[in-house]
Amino acid sequence: MPKGQIPALKKESTPKMKTSRKIIFILVLLFIVIFAVIFFRSPVSKISQVQIEGNVFSTREEILSKSGLAVGSPFFGADASDIEEGLEDSPLISEATVDKQFPGIITIHVKEYETVAYELGSDGQIQAILSSGASVNLEGRGIAVEKPILTQWKADDPLKTELSNVLKEIPNELTTDISEILPSPTPSFPDRIKLYTKSQFEVITTISLLGDKVSYLNQVIETEEPGLITMLEADSYEPFQPDEEDTGEDEAGSTS
Numbered sequence: 001m002p003k004g005q006i007p008a009l010k011k012e013s014t015p016k017m018k019t020s021r022k023i024i025f026i027l028v029l030l031f032i033v034i035f036a037v038i039f040f041r042s043p044v045s046k047i048s049q050v051q052i053e054g055n056v057f058s059t060r061e062e063i064l065s066k067s068g069l070a071v072g073s074p075f076f077g078a079d080a081s082d083i084e085e086g087l088e089d090s091p092l093i094s095e096a097t098v099d100k101q102f103p104g105i106i107t108i109h110v111k112e113y114e115t116v117a118y119e120l121g122s123d124g125q126i127q128a129i130l131s132s133g134a135s136v137n138l139e140g141r142g143i144a145v146e147k148p149i150l151t152q153w154k155a156d157d158p159l160k161t162e163l164s165n166v167l168k169e170i171p172n173e174l175t176t177d178i179s180e181i182l183p184s185p186t187p188s189f190p191d192r193i194k195l196y197t198k199s200q201f202e203v204i205t206t207i208s209l210l211g212d213k214v215s216y217l218n219q220v221i222e223t224e225e226p227g228l229i230t231m232l233e234a235d236s237y238e239p240f241q242p243d244e245e246d247t248g249e250d251e252a253g254s255t256s
Helices: 015-041 060-067 082-087 160-167 208-222 243-256
Strands: 049-053 091-103 107-110 115-120 126-130 135-137 178-183 192-197 202-206 227-231 234-238
Touching: 015 234, 049 060, 060 082, 060 107, 082 091, 115 160, 126 160, 160 208, 192 208, 202 208, 208 227, 208 234
Parallel strands: 049 107, 202 227
Antiparallel strands: 091 107, 115 126, 126 135, 178 192, 192 202, 227 234
């Protein structure tokens, strides 16, 4: 450094500038806190409406109870995925979708398990049997005549749920003639069932074979007179009334 030259002094931020920055930061933070408090206390942040679509057997009250939603509850406190999982735990609901629309509107779309059969309850009321195996009181609702009626089944019989799952996979056109299904177990076939049809056939099969054998059942119904159809390890058909030609031959043989 040349002689006689005074070194330059370093510029330092003044305490006044640092203080003003702190004040601005505190004011901004305070504004955010006040805004958040006002917002979350205002009706805008609350649930104003819950819409439910697609329910037939599930009541609005049951769905609201399972979802935990209520008008006036925090809108942002409702997690859509948690609500969907909770609703799908229901034996009546197979799928649920929650749509949140700000401000305040939540729409729940539900898809219920399909009806695969009906059952006469102990109180004499017709109940719908869903593909999940659950029974639902119809309470004056109409029934689809193409669905079979389950009779003499115990409420807690696991085979009834298995039968419901099998019926779910069979096309409606293959079950329209089945009017009644009863349990008929044997030591060899614990899942053996007996079916009655509107066309006056009696059918013996098992739950595990029904899905594979039902097409044979319909072929016999379409081409033969009423009789007993057995669909187990082997299929057989025996008419209730013997053929007139066979009867004539027997009578002719007995007179000769």
